Amino acid sequence: MVHKLLPPSSVHLLGTDEMGRDVLARLLYGARTSLALAVLVVGSSVVVGIAVGLAAGYTGGWADETAMRTTDVFLAFPPLLLAILLVTVLGGGFASTVLALTVVWWPVYAVLVRGQVVSLRSRPFVEAARATGVPPLGIMRRHLLPNALGPLLVQATVDLGVVILAAAGLSFIGLGPQPPTADWGMMIASGRQYVLGGRWWVAGVPSLAIMLTALAFAVLGDGLRDASNRGR
Amino acid sequence: MIRADHLLRRAATSLIVVFGVLTLTFVLTRVLPSDPAQLIAGQRARPEQVAAIRSQLGLNRPLPEQFARYLGSLARGDLGRSFVTKRSVAEDLGIFLPATLELVLCGFALALVVGIPAGILAGVNERGAFDRVTGVAAILGAAAPVFALALLAQHVFFNQLHWLPLNGRLSAEVSLAHPVTFVTGFLLVDTALTGNWVAWRDALGHLILPALVVAVYPLAIVLRMMRNSMVDVLHQPHITVARAKGLSERAILLHHALPNAILPVLTIAGLMFAYAITGTLLVELLFRWPGVGKYVADAIVAKDFPPILAVTLVSTVIFVGVTFLMDLLRVTLDPRVTR
Numbered sequence: 001m002v003h004k005l006l007p008p009s010s011v012h013l014l015g016t017d018e019m020g021r022d023v024l025a026r027l028l029y030g031a032r033t034s035l036a037l038a039v040l041v042v043g044s045s046v047v048v049g050i051a052v053g054l055a056a057g058y059t060g061g062w063a064d065e066t067a068m069r070t071t072d073v074f075l076a077f078p079p080l081l082l083a084i085l086l087v088t089v090l091g092g093g094f095a096s097t098v099l100a101l102t103v104v105w106w107p108v109y110a111v112l113v114r115g116q117v118v119s120l121r122s123r124p125f126v127e128a129a130r131a132t133g134v135p136p137l138g139i140m141r142r143h144l145l146p147n148a149l150g151p152l153l154v155q156a157t158v159d160l161g162v163v164i165l166a167a168a169g170l171s172f173i174g175l176g177p178q179p180p181t182a183d184w185g186m187m188i189a190s191g192r193q194y195v196l197g198g199r200w201w202v203a204g205v206p207s208l209a210i211m212l213t214a215l216a217f218a219v220l221g222d223g224l225r226d227a228s229n230r231g232r
Numbered sequence: 233m234i235r236a237d238h239l240l241r242r243a244a245t246s247l248i249v250v251f252g253v254l255t256l257t258f259v260l261t262r263v264l265p266s267d268p269a270q271l272i273a274g275q276r277a278r279p280e281q282v283a284a285i286r287s288q289l290g291l292n293r294p295l296p297e298q299f300a301r302y303l304g305s306l307a308r309g310d311l312g313r314s315f316v317t318k319r320s321v322a323e324d325l326g327i328f329l330p331a332t333l334e335l336v337l338c339g340f341a342l343a344l345v346v347g348i349p350a351g352i353l354a355g356v357n358e359r360g361a362f363d364r365v366t367g368v369a370a371i372l373g374a375a376a377p378v379f380a381l382a383l384l385a386q387h388v389f390f391n392q393l394h395w396l397p398l399n400g401r402l403s404a405e406v407s408l409a410h411p412v413t414f415v416t417g418f419l420l421v422d423t424a425l426t427g428n429w430v431a432w433r434d435a436l437g438h439l440i441l442p443a444l445v446v447a448v449y450p451l452a453i454v455l456r457m458m459r460n461s462m463v464d465v466l467h468q469p470h471i472t473v474a475r476a477k478g479l480s481e482r483a484i485l486l487h488h489a490l491p492n493a494i495l496p497v498l499t500i501a502g503l504m505f506a507y508a509i510t511g512t513l514l515v516e517l518l519f520r521w522p523g524v525g526k527y528v529a530d531a532i533v534a535k536d537f538p539p540i541l542a543v544t545l546v547s548t549v550i551f552v553g554v555t556f557l558m559d560l561l562r563v564t565l566d567p568r569v570t571r
Contacts, residue, residue, distance in 0.1 A: 069245065073252030076555075078510040078547040081528060085260045085540070088532055165377055169514055172379050173529070188380060195383050196391050207380030214375035222371075 005199050015201040017191060023205050029182035030206060034213065037094065038163040041101040042156050048102070049109020050152075054140045056110070057117025068114070071107035079104050083166070087175045094177045097167055104166075105159065112155060116148035150228045154221050161217030168210050184210050242559055246552045253548040254541070258299050261537040268315050268535050289315065302541070311545075312538035314531070321542045324527065329546065330417025331401060332516070332523035336508045338439060339446030344501060347451045348494070351458025355493070356485065358463050366455055373452030382445045382518040389441055397438050399520040406434040442519040446512055450504050457500055461493040468492075491565060499558045506551035510543060 003020035006012055014023040056067035074082075086100035120126060121144075129139050164184075170176045171185030179186065184206040191202030269286035270277070286292045290301060305312060311321040354363040390398045397403065401419060402412065410431045415422045420439070423432035465471065466489055474484045513525030524543055531539035 069248055069252070072245065072249045073256065076249045076548050076551045077253050077256065078507060078544065078551070080507075080513055080525075081510045081540075081544060081547065084529065084532055085257070089260055089264055161375060165375070168377055169379065172514065173517065188377070188383075192379075192383060195387050198391075200387065203380070203383055207377060207383070210377045211372075211375050211380065214377075215371060218371050218375055 005194065005202070007199070008201055014205050015199075017187070017202045018194065023187075023201060026182040026187060027184075027205060027209055030184045030187060031209070031213075033094070033177055033181060033183045034164050034167065034210070037098060037101075037167050038160045040098045041105060041163045041167075042159050044098070044102045045105035045159075046109050046152065046156055048106040050113050050145065052106070052110040053113025053115075053148075054117055054144060057114040058121060058136065058140055058144065060118075060121075064114070067110070071110050074103070074107040075111075080166075080169070083170060084173075084175060087170060092175055092178060094181070097170055097176050100170075101163060101166060105163065108155065108159075109152065112152060113148050116151065117144050120144055120147055154225045154228065157224055158218055158221035161214030161221075164210060164217075165214050238563065239560075242556055246556055249552055250545070250548055254303075254545060255299070257541055257544045258302065259295075261535075261540055262295060262298075264535050268537065271535060272315055306545075311542040314536050314539055316531075316534050316536045321538045324539065325524070325542060325546065327417060328522060328524045328527045331419075331521060332509060332512060332525060334418045334420065335439065335442055335446060335515070335521060335523060336505065336512055338443040339512075340450055340501065340505050340508070342443065342447040343451035343454055346447075347454030348458050348497065351455045351497070352462055352485075352490070352493075354455070354459040355462025355466065358466075363459065366459070370452040370456045370459075373448045374456070376448060378445060378449065379514045379518055381448055382442070382515055385441045385445055386518070396441050399438075399518070401435065401438050401521060402431065403434050403438075406431050442515050442521055445515050445519075446508065450501060450508070453504065454497055454501055457497045458493070461496055462489060465489045465493040495562060495565065498561070502554040502558050503551070506547065506554045509547045509550055 003012075003016050004018055006016040006020075008015045012022050012024070014027065017023055017026065052067050052071070056064040083100045083104050086103055087096050090096035090099060117140075126139060126143050129143050134142070167176060168185030168188070171183050172189045174186075174189065176185055177183045187206040188203045188210075191199075191204075191206070194200075194202050195204070267282075267286075269282050269289065269291055273282045273285050283292075290298055293301075302312075309322075311325070313320055314324065317324075350366055354360075354366045357363055386398055389396045410428050412419060412422055412428060412431050412435075413426045415425055419435040420432060423429070423435055471484060471488055474488045479488075510525050510528060512521075512523065513529055515521065516523045516525045517529070524546075528540060528543040530536075531543070
């Protein structure tokens with residue numbers, strides 16, 4: 001292990017870690033893990049949220065009431081605790097983390113979509129579609145969903161960054177993807193003990209990567225929000 | 233005016249939510265891939281010993297019956313005993329909950345005291361220099377992973393500057409030389425009540441870094457929301473009317489804009505506060521802060537059901553309580569809300 005904990009140099013641009021692995025190489029592979037995880041979590045949460053939100057908002061009545069009380073339960077459940085419990089139940093690793101975070105995240109989208117649908121439901125163009133005999137599924141798909149997508153897209157973009165933060169937290173306490181997979185949260189956790197000795201790059205580099213990624217999605221989300229507001 | 237039927241409806245839905253969370257937690261702990269009876273009995277226990285422990289804890293009963301028993305003891309105010317330490321969960325919470333609350337309350341107080349005025353100032357001077365600077369700061373603060381902030385804070389203030397202690401709630405020397413009398417569990421309060429100023433200073437020193445780290449995220453969110461909310465309200469017709477009436481800018485801000493703008497901010501801050509009770513887990517781990525987050529994380533690792541259920545219950549009740557209060561506040565301040 002001659003190459004371990006080397007500071008950044010022309011050979012290892014971002015230094016090496018405690019096993020002598022190149023931090024830049026781990027960082028790039030870690031990006032794969034983090035981005036794939038974020039896209040999968042947000043993607044499946046959006047799908048579940050759209051399904052629940054559309055059905056609840058359009059149907060109304062007791063179905064709406066049941067769906068909304070269910071989302072209330074998931075929203076009231078302390079999110080970090082729910083995620084840790086689920087990952088423990090599911091046995092850890094990448095797939096468990098995706099599933100656990102999806103369970104934590106979908107209610108946000110369900111509430112968002114339902115709110116949009118309720119405000120659109122009685123608008124003249126929806127009534128017209130209903131009067132001309134468009135079936136409920138067609139109304140949801142062709143008339144309600146496209147009009148509800150704007151705020152959903154903004155929320156989903158910002159959430160990509162938030163999910164990366166949350167997943168890093170989980171893998172920081174050892175519940176995410178398991179070694180030897182490269183993962184930003186895990187890199188920080190294992191590099192943490194070297195920070196106080198002045199070898200900051202092992203934990204510092206992935207910390208910066210997480211921050212910059214979350215920042216990028218937040219800025220993109222803000223831009224999308226401004227763009228969609230300007231259109232109105 | 234708050235109507236009784238609105239209150240009753242809210243109370244009923246709150247109860248349903250608490251019951252739902254409890255049921256979900258109960259099911260989740262019961263499907264954990266492990267056998268607490270085996271864990272308690274130890275690796276070398278004979279099968280009949282494990283079976284004895286299982287029936288003693290009631291773990292061999294059907295799930296609905298176990299849940300009914302749990303709810304029954306809960307109704308009597310009994311949170312149960314830890315499977316592992318055999319200690320009363322209520323007593324444990326009496327120790328760990330104040331530690332977390334002290335940390336989270338200080339962090340959120342800081343976030344609100346700085347975030348709200350800064351947000352107002354930024355919103356009033358929309359697109360000004362202060363607005364731009366705080367805007368960038370807020371977006372950075374919301375994107376920073378909390379554990380990286382904790383590591384950075386420790387590196388700078390302990391490692392480099394030697395200003396503040398690395399971790400813990402109190403130095404070992406201080407707790408030996410000036411022992412703290414337990415009154416409320418809040419160290420700053422207890423030491424002040426008993427006039428133990430040496431320990432008070434030490435406790436404050438230990439609190440500063442973790443409280444700062446806890447404050448960053450809510451501060452960023454509160455600042456940004458307050459700013460956006462202020463900008464929205466200031467563009468509304470009733471503000472133009474107030475200006476046309478010749479009211480002073482000060483009166484417009486304090487009486488017409490602020491009451492409308494601050495409500496959503498307080499609501500979000502309340503929800504973040506409730507989440508933070510267990511959400512500060514990472515900060516607690518990194519600063520060796522003996523709080524609820526660390527308590528429940530240990531319980532999950534040990535498959536120790538009663539503490540997991542109790543912490544979830546406490547956290548959910550705080551969440552539901554906060555939403556209830558915020559709803560009341562909204563109805564009191566905004567008559568349009570009541571249907």
